[in-house]
Amino acid sequence: MRTSRIVIVVLIVVMALYSCKKEEKLKVEVYETSASGNKLTPITDFSAKGETNVIKLLPEEKFQTITGFGGAFTESSAYLLNKLSKENRKKIIDAYFSEEGANYSLTRSHMNSCDFSVSNYSYTPVEGDKELEHFSIEEDKDDLIPFIKDAMAASKDGFKIFGSPWTAVPWMKDNNKWVGGKLLPEYYDTWALFFSKYADAYKEEGINIWGFTVENEPLGNGNNWESMHFSPDEMTNFVVNHLGPKLEADGKGDLKILGYDQNREHLKEWVDSQFKNEETSKYFDGTAIHWYASTYEVYPEELQYAHKKAPEKLLIQSEACIDAETPVWQDDKWYFEKEATDWGYTWAPEKDKHLHPKYAPVNRYARDIIGCLNNWVDGWVDWNMVLDKKGGPNWFENWCIAPVIVDPEKDEVYFTPLYYTMAHFSKYIRPEAVRIGFQSSDTELLTTAAQNPDGSIAVVLFNEGNKEKIIELNLNEKTIAFTIGAKAIQTVVVPEVENLN
Template identity: 70%
Template sequence: MKNIKTYSFLMLSIITIAACKTEKPTQLKLKADVFETSESGNKLTQLTEFKTAEQDTLINPSEIVLSPEKEYQTITGFGGSFTESSAYLLNKLSKENRNKIIQAYFGNDGARYSLTRTHISSCDFSLSNYTYAPVADDMTMEHFSIQEDQDDLIPMIKDAMKASEDGFKIIASPWTAPPWMKDNKEWVGGKLLPKYNDAYSLFFSKYIDAYKAEGIDIWGITVVNEPHGNGNNWESMHFSPKEMTDLVQNHLGPKLEADGKGDVKILGYDQNRAGIKEWVDEMYKDEASSKYYDGIAIHWYESTYDFFPEALQYGHNKAPDKYLIETEGCVDSQVPVWKDDAWYWKKEATDWGWDWASEEDKHLHPKYAPVNRYARDIIGCLNNWVDGWVDWNMVLDRQGGPNWFKNWCVAPVIVDPDADEVYMTPLYYTMAHFSKYIRPGAKVIDANKTDKELMVTAAKNPDGSIAVVVFNEGKTEKHFSLKLGEKIKNISINPQAIQTIVITN
């Protein structure tokens, strides 16, 4: 009898020890909604069930650990650009489709764009060349007029304002000064003659007033689009860093201040990221040169693959309290593919550098999937102090225009105005993963990941919610545990997919 009791006690002890070893501590569940866009067909689709990881993954689980107490930059916004081309196309669609697109970008159920851009006078995505100051030597801007914008551009902006519950900011950029102010008297190339510095500054002030009279507030301006030029192709005007800083410091900044427009943000540069250093070194050289600059604007065309983290870090560190905004990016030199979602996930798209970059820079311009370009770039920018990201045209046609220079590009929404058809490409949903869920005033926070093949960024919104964006460029499904303090949620992400995870508790 004693032996049986001893045996029973030993068995009970073994079972108890085994149970203790295998029992997991109770995990607090993280409340989060997961939205995914994927090559397999999800389009901002809410996911509620997730596949289970393989056993070897459970031994060394992939984790994304959020640390909201580690805050970085404040988000200004995300969005796209109002161009004459986009506005013209909207006017050619039925009322139903026009409203569908406006709501898709600005409505509360849409992408909720919060930061936008438009052009001052014409650009390549205009129907023709025009300026608001067409009369030569009109130093007082007596003949200044935005009449050219009344049919298309202004109505599009006003419709967007009506649709937007929270409103949005507008950055306005000229591609050139009126040709009569330039040394070559041409639309393309040339430099602003110093004797017109004050007239050009007045030109900006008049523009802000004219749009204000239409009920449209301009939040910020850039001095000129792409001061290094664009290969002498379409509207352009050249500045060196010193020339632009002299204009801003001694003419444009003081003029806007004197005219009661000191709250309008002035962003310098407005071209590719690789050139940030030489520009911020001059812009922020001293207190006087920095005074009227509110930040720097950048584009991605130096490479739509490499987001130049060192340059972004340098720009931020030079002036941590100033804006660092990407004001333009698109899949350029490419005709859109109509109603073929798969193309936007394939490494077939090229950019200008595929054909024209020097041999030493070819590696910066690989064939790369359009969705990957956007997701990779925006996440890379957010993780390196960029506070705003603005896409180029919101709407283009099946050719990638209209564009007076035939500089075809891709937009998130493609339309066939003759057939009154609208195609929301995967790029639209990719943009919405950021613009819809990361709101102005959000703080980028620390997100530490263990899977090097995933790209991750996170931000805490003013309402306390946290948006985590995860990009899986690979062709295999991934699993990870999302952790916030003691709370956890196990998530799987499809191959070639982008997710936004919204945490509300």
């Protein structure tokens, strides 16, 4: 009898302890941006009750290491910043690069001019100058370089920057034009020298270049603005026999070289060429991609293929924007509505038009970044950081939308919901974070998660639907319940993961 009582007491104690353990709450910080008006707004109500969508974090499942998130330094953005008051210029730069802001960690800039330049220009204007004795970045010193330096001053952790050429100067090309054509073989060594001199020139300005993409959009852009064409094997030949050896010989072998740099639907043929064997792979550090092939399709098969082809190499989204649209000013609601159209809505071949329906800009960003992360992409870079109300300046009038829109005449600034969408990733998922596994009971709730170097975990959720959802987040048998709004993106930070193990 006495033994039975002891057993019962022990069982009661065990059950009580188990119950306490199950009920122990997970400590989190939650930030939301939504169609209802939240802008990285802290969510503090953890009393949600009802049917829950369970997300279990699995930090023991580890995937790619994160390189970073950010945007591009363009002459157009830098030109506009110079037209604003000092207060608004600083406000924008701090918003992008300070620890209190989006804390961008990976950035891009154009080498020579691009469509988002005020005019066509080259660092090598003297025809026949094969040794580039007259190479000069003077054109960048009024706008671009001051923008980059101010961003560096605002950034506590610093950021990586890679350069991308849209084209060589016309005299190096077979068509002698800014648009289209190919680099003449007699200038391959000169063009390789161009990259080395660019790194040196920027270093003299106090800016360390992290790497390069070999050529922006080597398949061309419809012969509309600066471009230069390569086939996959032509680019591989240039990198293996010219660019890679030149950087190595000049003591710059640590600079990253990213191949391709265009839309994902052709990714397989490019990685097949770059990573064909040990010799072709030697100088390629990874591959760069764009998103313009579709307004909603992430191309997971192509991304998975690229990773499996070269699992140790980088896979970086190097450009994305809301193209073929002029900015909608001071109307947050529009960015959550499916009214935007891209170039393909009008111009795509009939067989591809289904890839270009109307879409909501916030949805496109959130869906794509989460989809990329869940398919081995380690870096995601937006295009222009700042544009005007027209979507420029752009010498070709190729208008687009940036996360921050300005009216320089009135010295006004509009932080669109796209800025906050980017910050949900860049601010909370830091370089050297590792993407981790998770299990979710709701396949419609887009989810990704990463563990930062400091041990914290950042979970990004996107609820595209018109109804709020209750989330139950589970980690190491600790749980927390909270609500994500309709048409909302959330970042959930678990700050003390090291104490849970």
